[in-house]
Amino acid sequence: MMSNESIRETHAKWLRRRWFLRECGVGLGGIAATSLMLGDSAVATPSTEKSPNPLAPRAPHYAAKAKRVIYIFQAGAPSHLDLFDYKPELAKRNGQLPPAELLQGYRAAFINPNSALLGPKFSFAKHGSCGMELSEVLPYTAKIADDICLIRSMQTDAVNHAPAQIMMNTGSQQFGRPSFGAWTLYGLGSEAKDLPGFVVLTSAKGTSGGASNYGCGFLPTVYGGIPLRNAGDPVLYLSNPKGIDQETQRASLDTLQQLNQMSLQQFGDPEIEARIQSYELAYRLQSSAPELMDLQSESAATLERYGIKDASKANFARNCLLARRLVERGVRFVQLFHEAWDQHGGLTAGVKQNALDTDQASAALVQDLKERGLLEDTIVIWGGEFGRTPMVQGGNDGRDHHNRSFSMWLAGGGIKPGCVYGTTDDLGFNVAENPVHVHDLNATLLHLLGFDHTKLIYRFQGRDYRLTDVHGNIVKGIVS
């Protein structure tokens, strides 16, 4: 057996080595990035290896334009035809059947594709010096037209909600792959000391894709998204049991850590050190999460700008403001889910209501980030899992799922502002020019975060997996 002295010495040696790796600019990030650029296969094998801090900030492949992402996921699939992509021809042919050649090999989800065309439900006007044409129900988005890039030529593979949401968020229709947020965290680590690196905020109802929309897939658990809850504890099990106050909590944790330190001395297992750290972070989270959720420090003007009338009420607007507070605190990836856009019927009222619920706060977030100097290295993404048919569903006020074309907008972090990219045909059915597939979008987003999307890989089951699978082209036209 080793003497206690030599155990301590060896442990100290181990700590010193860690300090060196972390503090001398050759931390985990340095090693990761370097090995990654060399394509070092010998170390790419996934393992259950113990790593003191898998969330330490890391440098990407090359100089990044963006450091953070706020992904506003409008689940249920917003109607591009009534929000972003005005089609006078569709208005003109309202009630007529679509051209037969358009429908060849086409599959809608619910309807017989050979259903009458349905004209846009709202009027559109041009906005900003860029002249971006937007629906009347988006008056606030209209004001940030010169800050955003509107893609009108999005395409995806799936036509049902759950697979399409998974496709959008993980690059695959098959469950079990890491989400975009998880890949980002895996690649970049987190700068948030006292908060999770990937935070999820939900308004409206639960999403079709469920927890897999922000899951870690086969990546280690630490890279998965952590939901901040609207009711009860913002982070699950954040509150101490009844009767345990702050001081008793601290005394308990001090005892726990002292005992764990004794174990560390005995076993010399670095895992114990990691456990000690995780309890300390949990303790810090107990104050940082409530502080984050408490909007009292926000000015009345800010609340008003986001359209927050009651700061204690959980809704999309509050989530937008929380998103800003999260990125201010170094959180790498914030994802908002607003599952409300599935207007098979009640299209006019539904889209109008959703716009009322989301338009002002989405725009306020972009403006707020801009004023605080955060927009330049934060990407904001706004969109859903697919678009909606130019053909009617039901009587005269509904649209079915449509994956051939839809719209999304992006802003900030290296995105070309005041720009419209891609077009659809006269009926908003097919992409006419510059198609952007989900994989292209993801390749571009990774590029802005400093990654070659073909090289941000994780070996699992003998295969190098990537967010973009074997696809994806960077869409240069949306990059500034």
Next chain:
Amino acid sequence: MLGVNSLLHCRLIHRFTALIAILAIGTHVMIVHAHQESQNNVDYQRDIAPLLAEHCSHCHGVDEASRQGGLRLDKREDALRGGDSGARAIALDDVDNSEILKRVLSNDPDIVMPPPSEKKPVSAEGVAKLRDWIRSGAPYDTHWSFTPPAKKNLPGLPEEKPIDSFVHHQLRVKNWSPAPRATKEELIRRVYLDLIGLPPSPEELAEAVEASFEQTVDKLLQSERFGEKWGRLWLDLARYSDTNGYEKDLQREQWKYRDWVIDAFNKDMPYDRFVIEQIAGDMLPNATQSQIIATGFLRNSMINEEGAIVPEQFRMVEMFDRIDCVGKSILGLTTQCAQCHTHKFDPITHHEYFGMFAYLNNSYEAQSWVYTDEQKKEITTIHEELSKVDSLVREKHPQWKTEIDRWREEFLGKEVAWSFPQFHQLESISGLNHPTQEPDGSILMKGHTSSDIFFVSKLGPQKITGLRIELLTHLDFPHAGPGRSKTGTWGITEIELFTKRPGEKDWVKHKLVSPTSDFSNQDTKSADGKKSTGPVTYLVDGTDDTTWTADRGVGKRNQPSLAVMRLESPIELPEGAEVKIAMRMTDMVGCCRWSLTDANEPSAAPIDYAAQLALQVKDREWTESEATEVFRAWAKGLPEWSDFSAKVDELWKKHPVAATSILHLHERPARDPRITKLLDRGNWDQPTDAIEPHVPAAFHPFPKGEPNNRLGFAKWLVSPDSPFAARVAVNRVWQALFGEGLLETPDDFGVRAPLPENRDLLDWLSVDFMENGWSHKKLIRQIVLSETYQRTSKGLGPSRDEDPRNRWLARGPRFRADAEVVRDIALCVSGLLHHKMGGPSVIPPVPQSVLDYNYTYPSYWKAAEGPERYRRTVYGFRKRSMPDPVTSSLDAPNGDLSCARRVRSNTPLAALTGLNETIFVEAARALALRVLREGGESDQQRIDRVFLLCLSRLPTQDESRVVQNLLDSQRKRLAEGWINAKEIATGDAALAPDLPPKTTPQDAAAWTVVSRVLLNLDETITKN
């Protein structure tokens, strides 16, 4: 990008001189220098195969479709021959002129290999290896795991047990001394956690200290808790879940499968049998209910019930999932690549993928009731009694055969001709369901349920006097349907018939009258009196408030029915006219068939339709059950039937009701096979060539004499000739005990997997496993009785630095226990744990905010109360789209897909869970009372007790002091009124804890604080 996890890997840290060189200079040269010494012995499998796989196989490997320049490098003769260019890829006589070396070394972007666009340059180290390898004659070798394992001679000392012989030998080569043996107490806790997933009680500990270790091991192997621990590992692979997944994520009943797995482990079912029953139990001769339940394994796939899906698309996703699962759990091979194209590294072609797929693609997605043994006996008795009634009838009618013939003739004489329209439009008005029509004209309505369906067909010139609907049984629906309710029943509110003549714009509705059926339920009204269910007249009465159904009751309800309706005014349709049939339902129909007739006044005979179908069988070639159907239908029409009917009705009323059901496989009949087609790029809607079931040619042959079907495939999977079966199973057991397998990647034994450090040991154990009847228990026993397993995990030793992951096994295993074990430890040491085997899943408490995140709110989610609440975690309800917050924060998978290895993480969420989650808090409170109750009277005695309970050892002086300090400080705070004793001890300031004699609420509170700390100790939740 490399795994962040592996960054602090020894290979990096401890070679960090080399790393700094890379960082500083950014060239490969320094690495070569750092590794130069190790270049002397190049091993094809260790050094070259992974290199070829990484850099070359993509274009010069197995996949012919993507092969470039006609060059193949994974086979020696091909590599020596070279590619189309004529250049010698490998020149044995002129090593440096080998094209392969020239290409990887080239600076010319047009020449260099791999092409710069691949961004996978071969490192200088790799080049050196290649050169050395060619110099030594470029020997190739079959990948180690593709040839069956063999027992090599034990390399160690004669007195060493086999496992130690291999491990010690390696350690001696490295000049490392193994860590000393763990203390008896350490070992007892370790083996308790490993074998049954629970820590020993202080009494069990004391008993085990007195006994030999071997006796303890044997006792634990006999415990029923064993299956609960080891079954869970298989359930990860089986992607067991209690819900269907996807958006709707509705409940399913599948817990009988979980019970089967636990039971199989407890009985130590031989692994080959274990696999065969799960893959093809339904096809074994005289398959038992248990063997059918076993096939739930493949049915654990997710099921999409989202509105408007095309069911075949998601059936294909299920099929891919099943192959993936078989690959990960049994073959130890990644199959996903071959789903879309020929595997780039491992020898599975695209064609062979679908060859395996074809074995699994010929079954129904069946669901059946599961009866208890008692119920099975009752059912047998009922059928015996019914047969006795049949005998009595026969006694009264000695000429029964002739009478039945006459009756049959009479029936057939009345039958009219029916035509089956082919529908070109099959839709639901809502669009939620997309029905399909089979070649026999029957219609299947899978996917999302829908209440309003219509069918449109173009007809030739035709007179129509009547319309018939047959409700048909089909094994893709619950209990064979014909309906889709939980019991397979259905209810139709209205049927309507429309026609449209060529050139006309609008549909004309035709009034349907005089409906008849083989059977209808008695008229019953709903509680509010607004709805009625029963007679067939309800089909055409013009209101959706009334429903026709034919539910013959328990034991008889899943059989076909029919209804015939007449047109009030028969119609003559010209060529090109269209007919539209619309039907609305309460409980949806799964399978039905429409037909039209021009006969006068058609009607349905009041004979059970199953018997009618049998009567129509040509030449009375009846199966036994068809003959019985006919006999009983005939008997029902006899004048004296009333003498028997009461007895028969009474018997059926006694038919037991099953408490649960199982999703399982049921092979399609030989007359109606499903043809598997290769799917281009794995796309479900791009079928190409028909594929016969076959196994990959590179592996062991299909077992001789076995049928080329799913059962034969199952036997092939676990054939003694298989290079995989035993290795994969053994490696998995090793992984469970040591935290990592002898091969790190339990689901990938292919050429890209790292070479196991102790490969000979893995092979030796694999052969031994088979020689010992594929017994898990014998294997586990052998491992835990080795010295290798019994070493201490304490201390640093030389290997801690050199080998932090313990790949060379110089120390005992140490890792945080699996999620279920962590939670069970808290339940167990607090005394809350309720031991009860099997049964339906137990719903754990979760915060309301978690429930609120569901797309479909799980209104059934009522957390269990009383003892049920504290069942073992393996019995917890698992909802796919709402991963259990406790177990998922401790890295348990959610069952979306097969999982062979859990990663272990350390997150603040897991810390918060252990500190504050409801069950953990209840455990802390219960542990406090337990310590007060049984721990003696002094603080020190109680501290000793809580350590014994949680850690199976006594505290050190330092530990006692630290805990005493916490006790003292909290007592002071309680006394001063800073904190409330009752609130801490019970969660309610007004509620007193159930105190043991001579203790106070303050004691309970102070000890609750201490217990909470103890339950969260690293050592408590770790297998040390």
